[in-house]
Amino acid sequence: MTATKALEEEKTHSLIIGVGIAILLILTIAAVILGATGYTPSEKIRPLAQFYLYYAMNIFKKELWAATPEAVNSMVWDYRGYDTLFETSVFFLAVIGAVAVLRLPGVKDVTTKGIFSGRGLSLIVKVVTKFIVSFILIVAISIAIHGNLTPGGGFQAGAAVSIATLVALAAFSRIFLEERHITTKLMLPIRVIGVVGIGLVALAPALIALTGIFAFAMQNQPKVWAPNFGFPPGFGDFWLSGNQFYYNFLEFLAVGAGFTVIYLMYSIPELIYKEVLKKK
Amino acid sequence: MTTLSQALWIYMYLTLIGLIAVAVYGIVRRPNLIKKIIALSILGDTANTFIIFIGFRRGLATVPILPTLNPTLEQLIAFKNTAVDPLPQCLVLTAIVINMSVTAFLTALAIQLYRLYGTLDVREAVKLKW
Numbered sequence: 001m002t003a004t005k006a007l008e009e010e011k012t013h014s015l016i017i018g019v020g021i022a023i024l025l026i027l028t029i030a031a032v033i034l035g036a037t038g039y040t041p042s043e044k045i046r047p048l049a050q051f052y053l054y055y056a057m058n059i060f061k062k063e064l065w066a067a068t069p070e071a072v073n074s075m076v077w078d079y080r081g082y083d084t085l086f087e088t089s090v091f092f093l094a095v096i097g098a099v100a101v102l103r104l105p106g107v108k109d110v111t112t113k114g115i116f117s118g119r120g121l122s123l124i125v126k127v128v129t130k131f132i133v134s135f136i137l138i139v140a141i142s143i144a145i146h147g148n149l150t151p152g153g154g155f156q157a158g159a160a161v162s163i164a165t166l167v168a169l170a171a172f173s174r175i176f177l178e179e180r181h182i183t184t185k186l187m188l189p190i191r192v193i194g195v196v197g198i199g200l201v202a203l204a205p206a207l208i209a210l211t212g213i214f215a216f217a218m219q220n221q222p223k224v225w226a227p228n229f230g231f232p233p234g235f236g237d238f239w240l241s242g243n244q245f246y247y248n249f250l251e252f253l254a255v256g257a258g259f260t261v262i263y264l265m266y267s268i269p270e271l272i273y274k275e276v277l278k279k280k
Numbered sequence: 281m282t283t284l285s286q287a288l289w290i291y292m293y294l295t296l297i298g299l300i301a302v303a304v305y306g307i308v309r310r311p312n313l314i315k316k317i318i319a320l321s322i323l324g325d326t327a328n329t330f331i332i333f334i335g336f337r338r339g340l341a342t343v344p345i346l347p348t349l350n351p352t353l354e355q356l357i358a359f360k361n362t363a364v365d366p367l368p369q370c371l372v373l374t375a376i377v378i379n380m381s382v383t384a385f386l387t388a389l390a391i392q393l394y395r396l397y398g399t400l401d402v403r404e405a406v407k408l409k410w
Contacts, residue, residue: 029293053360053366069349069351071345080370095385098388255377
């Protein structure tokens with residue numbers, strides 16, 4: 001193929017892609033104008049949303065409630081719980097995939113101590129980072145345990161706590177984390193504990209059902225068809241929202257440890273990789 | 281709805297559509313894998329914002345969180361009539377985490393591709409013998 005022919009082919013490709021994007025945009029605009037998204041923003045919301053808002057914390061109709069004042073959380077872990085359960089498994093698989101791709105064959109746990117002796121960034125950055133990392137940790141735990149009452153939940157808390165690792169990696173180095181035992185060796189079991197815990201909480205009603213009491217998997221509060229089973233919604237001022245407190249905390253462990261593992265894998269120095277690959 | 285807020289909404293929708301165009305261009309046309317991943321995450325975030333817009337409510341909208349643990353019936357009805365739609369927020373919440381984990385996985389693949397074959401250019405990568 002000559003150079004001019006290749007250039008011409010390139011031009012045709014660009015034209016096709018340009019026309020394609022233009023058609024896509026025109027169709028999207030037309031769909032929105034014609035009301036595909038339901039005349040947004042409207043003054044009234046959909047009946048389904050009204051149902052969730054009305055019953056999430058409806059203490060007068062406890063056979064339909066989710067025992068949480070946070071409507072989003074009531075859907076994530078109660079009304080649409082299965083959605084979140086399978087989404088957690090997608091997340092679990094994505095982390096396994098990343099670990100499988102980045103793992104070093106034949107090396108159990110990577111340590112950079114002794115190989116590298118970097119000093120990290122300057123003192124100012126280090127001191128500020130120490131403050132920020134501790135704040136992030138406190139805020140993340142607060143988001144996790146208040147997930148059933150305030151905005152946030154397990155996912156957000158987990159994402160926040162993994163950012164603390166990332167900040168520490170950038171400002172100090174991998175050695176700083178290794179000295180504090182934040183390694184893949186510790187984080188992988190924590191992640192598994194989180195995911196297995198979520199599974200156990202979801203299946204707890206099924207275990208109860210073995211004793212003869214009728215209960216649904218992932219059931220939170222007593223329902224019309226299963227009135228004899230329900231997690232305690234709270235103890236006085238300590239409001240748990242049934243099983244949602246446990247879900248949020250376990251999800252926090254799973255997501256936080258999962259992302260931390262990935263970031264730790266990213267931070268393995270190229271030198272170690274090259275050595276291992278050379279041996280192969 | 282006043283003309284100004286109408287104009288603002290149209291402006292926001294057009295911005296989103298423009299972002300989709302940028303993201304699709306990046307995914308289809310940029311040869312660098314990292315740029316493709318960045319464009320993909322832009323596309324995901326744009327779609328999420330679009331879904332959040334669908335759930336928004338005109339007028340005096342409040343957050344979908346009840347401020348009390350012992351609500352009266354009037355409070356519940358008022359909450360139902362003023363809060364924004366929580367369903368899109370719930371969907372987006374899960375979509376964000378999936379987006380983040382998929383991005384992490386793709387980045388891992390890109391890093392490994394670069395380590396093993398020394399290139400992030402897909403035009404070069406397809407020529408390699410695997």
